Amino acid sequence: MADKFQAIPIPTPETQHFWDAAKVGELKLQRCTVCAHTYFPPRPFCPECASRDVEVYSASGKATLFSYVINHRAPKGWDAPYSIAVVALDEGPRMMTNIVDIEQTPEALELDMALEVCFEQVSDDIFLPKFRPAGGAL
Amino acid sequence: MKPGSIAIVGAAETTELGKIPGLSVLGLHADAALNAMQDMGIGPKDIDGVATAGISPTDLAHYLGITPTWADGTSVGGCSFMLHVRHAAAAINEGLCETVLITHGESGKSRIGSRGFGGGGGSSLAGQFEMPFGPMGPPTMFTIPVLRYMKDLGLTHEQLANVAVVQREWAAKHPRATFRDPITIDDVLNSRMIAYPFHLLQCCLVTDGGGALIMTSADRAKDFPTRPVYVVGSGESVETPMISQMADFTSSRAFRVSGKKAFEEAGISHSEVDHLMIYDAFAHLPIFGLEDLGFVKPGEAGEFIMDRHTAPGGKLPMNTNGGGLSYMHSGMYGMYALQESVRQMRGTSPAQVEGAKLSVCHGVGGMFGASGTIIMSNERP
Numbered sequence: 001m002a003d004k005f006q007a008i009p010i011p012t013p014e015t016q017h018f019w020d021a022a023k024v025g026e027l028k029l030q031r032c033t034v035c036a037h038t039y040f041p042p043r044p045f046c047p048e049c050a051s052r053d054v055e056v057y058s059a060s061g062k063a064t065l066f067s068y069v070i071n072h073r074a075p076k077g078w079d080a081p082y083s084i085a086v087v088a089l090d091e092g093p094r095m096m097t098n099i100v101d102i103e104q105t106p107e108a109l110e111l112d113m114a115l116e117v118c119f120e121q122v123s124d125d126i127f128l129p130k131f132r133p134a135g136g137a138l
Numbered sequence: 139m140k141p142g143s144i145a146i147v148g149a150a151e152t153t154e155l156g157k158i159p160g161l162s163v164l165g166l167h168a169d170a171a172l173n174a175m176q177d178m179g180i181g182p183k184d185i186d187g188v189a190t191a192g193i194s195p196t197d198l199a200h201y202l203g204i205t206p207t208w209a210d211g212t213s214v215g216g217c218s219f220m221l222h223v224r225h226a227a228a229a230i231n232e233g234l235c236e237t238v239l240i241t242h243g244e245s246g247k248s249r250i251g252s253r254g255f256g257g258g259g260g261s262s263l264a265g266q267f268e269m270p271f272g273p274m275g276p277p278t279m280f281t282i283p284v285l286r287y288m289k290d291l292g293l294t295h296e297q298l299a300n301v302a303v304v305q306r307e308w309a310a311k312h313p314r315a316t317f318r319d320p321i322t323i324d325d326v327l328n329s330r331m332i333a334y335p336f337h338l339l340q341c342c343l344v345t346d347g348g349g350a351l352i353m354t355s356a357d358r359a360k361d362f363p364t365r366p367v368y369v370v371g372s373g374e375s376v377e378t379p380m381i382s383q384m385a386d387f388t389s390s391r392a393f394r395v396s397g398k399k400a401f402e403e404a405g406i407s408h409s410e411v412d413h414l415m416i417y418d419a420f421a422h423l424p425i426f427g428l429e430d431l432g433f434v435k436p437g438e439a440g441e442f443i444m445d446r447h448t449a450p451g452g453k454l455p456m457n458t459n460g461g462g463l464s465y466m467h468s469g470m471y472g473m474y475a476l477q478e479s480v481r482q483m484r485g486t487s488p489a490q491v492e493g494a495k496l497s498v499c500h501g502v503g504g505m506f507g508a509s510g511t512i513i514m515s516n517e518r519p
Contacts (some may be wrong), residue, residue: 007265007270008260008270009260009265009266009270010251010260010265010266011261011266012161012162012164012165012251012261012266013161013162013250014162014164014165019266040267041266043165043168044165045168045172047182047202047203048203049181050175050182050202050203052172066286066387067282067283067284067285067286067387068285069278069281069282069284069333069334069335069336070333070334071272071273071274072331072334073278073333074272074274075272075274078272081331082272084271084273084282085271086282086382094383095267096268096282096380096381096382097271098272106334111285111286112289122270126270
């Protein structure tokens with residue numbers, strides 16, 4: 001478990017399924033059964049067509065590096081420099097994360113590089129989705 | 139307000155009342171909103187104005203998928219919604235929007251996702267899906283879209299650094315500016331790295347200060363000794379409370395909606411603008427602003443600033459107080475941008491643009507979360 005200052009997510013009833021799945025190593029997205037729109041972050045209705053008829057499904061965990069910064073001012077317990085990134089999931093939605101298992105430099109972190117999800121435990125119940133180069137650590 | 143000019147056409151409460159353990163505060167707002175829309179047979183795409191208290195109108199609009207041209211977050215306690223109704227009536231009459239959604243939601247008993255005492259920030263969407271990844275405030279969040287912008291539209295590190303260089307030239311003319319000494323592109327690129335690709339001199343100052351404006355009717359303005367500055371156009375919008383969920387990392391939807399509305403209202407063309415303020419918390423904001431307001435095409439702003447069009451002597455003087463990068467930045471800088479536009483229209487700025495008659499003042503809220511545009515003139519239309 002990470003021994004550092006960490007903002008721990010507090011799930012709500014609308015997001016509980018996401019964190020329950022993360023705990024067992026699965027990345028969940030939601031999809032509208034009326035208009036087929038896939039979206040994130042979780043909510044119990046479609047932000048595209050307002051239908052409440054939506055479903056939860058397992059994402060592939062595949063993504064590409066969409067954009068990022070490399071933070072040089074570390075909060076307590078974090079080792080700077082480290083990346084704060086937004087990845088584009090293969091299913092369409094984007095999410096914030098950290099890119100791990102790779103050198104934290106502009107040269108190593110190439111935009112549009114292929115990534116895959118992995119999970120980091122930060123409390124008893126919370127496992128954060130992080131992303132590493134596809135095919136495992138370099 | 140004008141009696142009888144506005145009607146309430148949709149109304150609903152949450153699906154359940156009493157004890158609702160299955161919904162957060164934001165979920166309660168959304169549940170009531172979906173029911174009200176169903177009540178009158180419309181959807182989120184038909185709404186163009188939002189007002190709410192307790193949560194931000196930005197949270198509400200993004201969650202429901204609304205693109206507003208009017209947002210009101212007046213929060214004065216339990217009667218906030220009465221004020222929202224009144225403000226909405228004025229806004230609709232003024233043509234700022236046509237269909238307004240006003241929502242309330244409060245998890246008073248279950249306390250799910252409520253801010254309340256002791257926080258609850260960890261249960262907000264940003265608290266769950268952004269804050270855990272180690273951001274250290276706006277320098278590490280607001281800046282995230284920029285590498286994508288640079289790759290897609292060709293902006294260089296030198297062009298991004300140059301934004302701060304040009305604004306320092308303007309600050310040099312202002313006795314009250316915090317930083318007035320000239321800087322070079324190398325100075326910017328050699329300043330301390332804050333969050334790659336942003337160096338210290340590409341980030342706004344942190345200072346103390348305040349500002350105030352007083353408004354009255356144009357007819358009454360002649361009763362006062364100051365030179366009147368007329369509001370000739372305005373726009374506003376919100377997009378998302380989460381930078382990661384911004385639809386386009388090379389352009390702000392809130393900027394585009396707000397700017398378009400303001401220019402249409404003023405009935406002006408870009409070539410008529412004598413003076414421009416674009417809220418610059420970070421060096422990329424003037425670049426996004428110039429493009430999203432339509433002064434230049436996507437990808438052209440870095441070169442436009444490099445070519446000195448916004449510098450002293452240029453055809454489009456921009457951020458003539460030195461901006462948040464050099465003048466001051468107390469946290470909500472928009473007031474200082476407005477103050478410089480007023481000074482320019484009064485003809486009293488230390489960096490006065492000779493003969494300026496039309497000033498566009500464009501602000502950002504949150505991190506590309508919200509936007510407001512005010513167009514001023516010293517000539518009454």
